[in-house]
Amino acid sequence: MSEEFSPTLVIINLPVKDLEAATAWYTKVLGHGPSGEPSPTDVEFDLREGVSLLLTTGDEEAEAAGAKVLFGVEDLDAEKKRLASVNVECGERQEIPDALAWFDFKSPEDHRLSLVQMLG
Template identity: 35%
Template structure:
């Protein structure tokens, strides 16, 4: 039985990533478990790790489900995080982001929007 999950995005510049991911998540990291690693607890049993490893940076994809995708999209736009807006995808709606290293971060809502 699985009891938790930590997704990982690999980056080339930890300070830059801390600022960007802090904007996306809305707060700073909860832990710094070791040198070069930031960690956010996003809910019971799941979280996000951002690890600095230059040679692997930019090849990660994370999908994070959120309760209010519209509010996240608006907050990110106000914070200067560019995105293409909410789109249908994955049986609901998604907001695709790209961190400064090119990692794909997808915020998802299980609730589908209006059909076109």
């Protein structure tokens, strides 16, 4: 029996057409402003410890899918091996040096998913 999957964080990557308007609306709805702006095309809101909403205008894959769910893990390479052992096909590892590494995969219903490891 394989080990239980236990993500360290969850990021909901939600594509929007107007980042400024969406940021203002989510600020009202959530009752607090963004926790950060990781890039010019992204605004992040902390929802609770380890759970974030990332509004984005820069992720074409998320836009095509409607959303993309990212799960943070402690050891990306170990998780990729674990997924391969249960016949889940994963994309290539990608990395932003000293920031994060990730790989993408799809559910049987074609949902876009990623595993992400914070680096440094």
